[in-house]
Amino acid sequence: MPPKPKKFICSFCRNDVQHIDYKNSKLLSDFITYYRSIQSRFHTGVCLKHQKQLASAIKKARNMALLAAVRYEKK
Amino acid sequence: MTQKYEILAIIVNSLDEKAAAKYATEHIVKKIKDEGGNVTFEDFWGERGFAYTINKQKWGYYFCAQFECEPQNIDGLKHEWNLDNTIVRFLITKVPKNAPKPQTQEEMEAQWAAEEKEQKIKEVATKTAKSAPKKPAPEKTPKVEEKEEKSTKEEKPKPKKDVIDKKLDEILEDSSLDL
Numbered sequence: 145m146p147p148k149p150k151k152f153i154c155s156f157c158r159n160d161v162q163h164i165d166y167k168n169s170k171l172l173s174d175f176i177t178y179y180r181s182i183q184s185r186f187h188t189g190v191c192l193k194h195q196k197q198l199a200s201a202i203k204k205a206r207n208m209a210l211l212a213a214v215r216y217e218k219k
Numbered sequence: 220m221t222q223k224y225e226i227l228a229i230i231v232n233s234l235d236e237k238a239a240a241k242y243a244t245e246h247i248v249k250k251i252k253d254e255g256g257n258v259t260f261e262d263f264w265g266e267r268g269f270a271y272t273i274n275k276q277k278w279g280y281y282f283c284a285q286f287e288c289e290p291q292n293i294d295g296l297k298h299e300w301n302l303d304n305t306i307v308r309f310l311i312t313k314v315p316k317n318a319p320k321p322q323t324q325e326e327m328e329a330q331w332a333a334e335e336k337e338q339k340i341k342e343v344a345t346k347t348a349k350s351a352p353k354k355p356a357p358e359k360t361p362k363v364e365e366k367e368e369k370s371t372k373e374e375k376p377k378p379k380k381d382v383i384d385k386k387l388d389e390i391l392e393d394s395s396l397d398l
Contacts, residue, residue, distance in 0.1 A: 162315075162317040162318070162319075163315050163317055163318045163319070165318075166312075167227065167283070167324075167327070168327060170327075170331045170334075204310060204312070206270075207308075207310060208227055208229065208308060208310055209229070209269035209270045209271060209273060209308075210270060211270050212270035212271050213271070216271065
């Protein structure tokens with residue numbers, strides 16, 4: 145029998161994060177794509193509980209112009 | 220039952236930085252206190268660029284505060300701030316009980332810089348590990364010896380020309396053969 149692969153743990157669970165702050169725009173920017181849409185947890189490996197918190201935090205940050213909702217070309 | 224809230228407000232950029240800070244204390248903090256709230260945390264971020272233009276403006280002053288207030292008073296505060304033209308936007312959120320201590324923007328930026336430094340150090344370490352020689356290369360002497368052996372095998376003693384001529388002559392002279 146081959147050895148069982150190690151179970152992947154969500155990066156927020158590993159650091160024991162209870163609440164994701166919407167003002168921490170540097171952290172949120174790691175979880176959005178090149179075109180500024182929310183990255184799916186298939187690609188980031190975040191658990192469902194934290195993905196829901198992340199999504200709401202990103203939406204709040206967009207409302208306060210901390211993050212962009214679409215990518216703008218620099219002129 | 221009082222509830223803990225957090226407000227993040229954007230103040231219009233036509234004011235000075237000092238005037239904007241003064242405006243925040245006068246029109247945001249003071250109004251919370253008038254409603255019977257208790258302000259526990261204040262942080263004036265200063266000027267900051269928007270991710271997109273709002274009312275043809277590219278930057279504004281951010282102000283963050285945490286306060287305890289009765290839930291029925293929140294609607295009145297929202298109504299007043301909505302009518303205020305110097306406040307571009309604001310967002311009121313509930314602070315959950317398990318939330319950590321609020322950080323000022325300066326502390327947050329210092330933390331980001333420290334994280335970036337750590338990442339750079341890690342990248343450099345990985346690069347150096349890749350470029351450095353892993354193990355001393357095995358000595359090539361045995362291979363060379365093998366090649367030499369092969370060359371010796373190939374160099375067989377070739378029959379000389381004189382010997383060949385003699386043999387040919389013998390065959391030609393032989394009368395038993397009908398050529």
